[in-house]
Amino acid sequence: MDLFIKLSQFLLSLSLLIILHELGHFIPAKLFKTRVEKFYLFFDVKFSLLKKTIGGTEYGIGWLPLGGYVKISGMIDESMDKEQMALPPQPWEFRSKPAYQRLIIMLGGVTVNFILAFIIYIGMAFTYGDTYISTADFNDGMLIDNPVMIKAGFKTGDKILALDGVPLTKLDVDTNIKIIMAKNILIERNGVEQQITMPINTINQLSKYDKTNLVSIRMPFAISEVTAESANKNLKTKDIITSLNGQKTKYFDQAKVILENNKGKTIPATILRDQKEIAITLQVSAKGKLDVHSGGISIESLEKLGYYKITTQKFGFLEAIPFGLNKGKDQLVGYGKQLKMIFSPSTGAYKQVGGFKAIFDVFPETWSWEVFWRITALLSIMLGVMNLLPIPALDGGHVMFLLYEIISGKKPSDKFLENAQMVGFVLLITLLLFANGNDIYKSIVGK
Template sequence: MDLFIKLSQFLLSLSLLIILHELGHFIPAKLFKTRVEKFYLFFDVKYSLIKKKIGETEYGIGWLPLGGYVKISGMIDESMDKEQMALPPQPWEFRSKPAYQRLIIMLGGVTVNFILAFIIYIGMAFAYGDTYIANSDFKDGMLIENQAMINAGFKTGDKIISVDGTKIAKFDNDINMKIILGKEVLIERNGTQQTIKMPVDFVDQLSKFEKGTLLDIRTPFVIGAVSDESTNTQLQPKDIVVALNGQPTKYFDEAVTILENNKGKTIPATVLRDQKEEQIQVTINTDGKLGVQRGGLSFASMEKLGYYKVSKQEFGFMESIPVGITKGKDQLVGYGKQLKMIFSPSTGAYKQVGGFKAIFDIFPSTWSWETFWTITALLSIMLGVMNLLPIPALDGGHVMFLLYEIVSGKKPSDKFLENAQMVGFVLLITLLLFANGNDIYKAIIGK
């Protein structure tokens, strides 16, 4: 069932993005009276799952879910229809249209991708608001367990002040990416501020250790359940361990250190039970454990205990517009930085490029519309940016040649465009094999 939910979200998101992207080409093509021969979701190599011709256009669904396409008459594209191109140009063909019209048609797909992402972010701001913990609420700093972060110089208890000079005001889902893309992180440790310079190959280092968040909130030591083999029968589910061996344990990570230092011993402990403190004795096994399962507390419960205050800001429709636009702009700039890292060999980021499995894996195994739209918006930005790359066979390649034509007044020959299309197609296949090959490699080595 979990696999079905992930797959459903993956296919729904992919289908939505492909159809809207291709509509971005289709609509201006029709407005400029350019014939569109095919409009396909997925590729119909050899045969189609569904097809129906309406007017001059065949609409269908292919069997190969690697994208989609519109086939525009008189255009040198992946179909490489040389027979059509050998005939005299017709008024309804792409090649007969003015350069500015051809440019608008080619930019239509990525334009829709960017507009879609901004619309989603505006809608999410209106529907869900903004839930966060103010960075100033982290009086005792963050939890740092990621080994790559530790190797970079971070420690549990550090307070993140700013990244590349930009002050961190909120702890939310974006903070991890800000650190990954950052060059310098200003922290406060034991009342003193210091700057940590991020390793150039930090992204590559992340892949060598267990996956997880770079930093997290510090939480109390809550007893979830006591195992039958445990000798600590005085402990009860929902107990909060607030002291061990006379030392306060406000956070779980503090308790772990004390347990590690007292392996095999019986020590006094203080637990918070039904809002009252109880004094008990606990026995630590030779592994530094109490023989219990760890539990958790809701943010509401932690707020009552004085740990954190969760803030939620809601927006009216008009207020949601600038909030969504800012979010979209930040995501667009962030993805641009990621691409720059990928094309810089020293960062090692190219090793983490993933294909369809990597995209599939980011969808959760439980249905969440908020998560679905968050991922879809980001994928829409990624699709738009990738299609703008000046590679023949991508929209950006066609745009590059059209801009050359508009500036120089000279149109590249059909033969040149055919050769460029072939080169671009080989490049795309190479990138596709590399990305999906990375997925396979990671699956084999388990990372």
């Protein structure tokens, strides 16, 4: 069932993005009276699963879920229909239309992608608001146990003040990716500010470890389960350990150090149970463990215990518009930076480029509309940016040649465009194989 839910979200998001992207080409083509021969979700190599012709256009669903397409008459595209191009131009064909109309048709797909992302962010702001923890509430700093961050010079208890000169005012779902993209991070440690320079290959280093969070909130030592082999049967689920061996343990990371220093010993402890503090003794194993599972405490419970103040900022519809637009702008700029890192060999980020499995893995195994729309909005931005790359066979390649035609007044020959399309197609296949090959390699080696 978990796999089914994950797959359903993946296919729904992918289908939505493909259909709307292709509609971005289809609608202006129709407005400019250009004939559209096919409109397909997924590719219909050799055969299609469903198809129906309406108004001269064949609408269908292919069997190969690697994208979708619209086939516009008189356009040099992946179909490489040389026979049609050898005939005299017809008034309903793409090649017969003015350059500005052809430019609008080609930009339609990415335009829809960007508009969709901004609409989703506006809708999410209106529906869910903005939930975060203010960094001003992190009096004891953040939890930093990621090996990459520790190697870079960070320690648990550090307060992150700014990323590349931009103040970090809140901890939310986007914080970790912002840290990954940062070059210089200003922190406060024991009341003293200092700057840490992130390694240029941060993304590549992160791939070596299962832990992906660079920073997170410090949690109390809350008991979620007492194992069968545990000697500490006096502990119960939902107990919170507040002191060990006479030392306060507000956070789990503090308790972990004390337990490591008292291996094999019986030590006094204080626990919080049903809002009352109780003194007990605990047996520490030879491995420095209590043989219990920790966690299972909700963010609402943390707020009641006075650890953090959870802020959910609500927006009216008009208020949601500027917030959503700003959110979309930040995500667009952020993805542009990621793309720049991928094309910079020194960062090693290209090694982490993923294909369809990487996208599939992003979706959770439980259904959450909030998570679904957040992922879909980001994928829409990614699709828009990738399609704008000036590679023949992508929208950006067509736009590049159209801009050349508009500026110079000279139209590239059909033969040149056909050759460019072939080069672009080969390049795209190579990138596709590389990205999905990365997925396969990571599955085999486990990283």
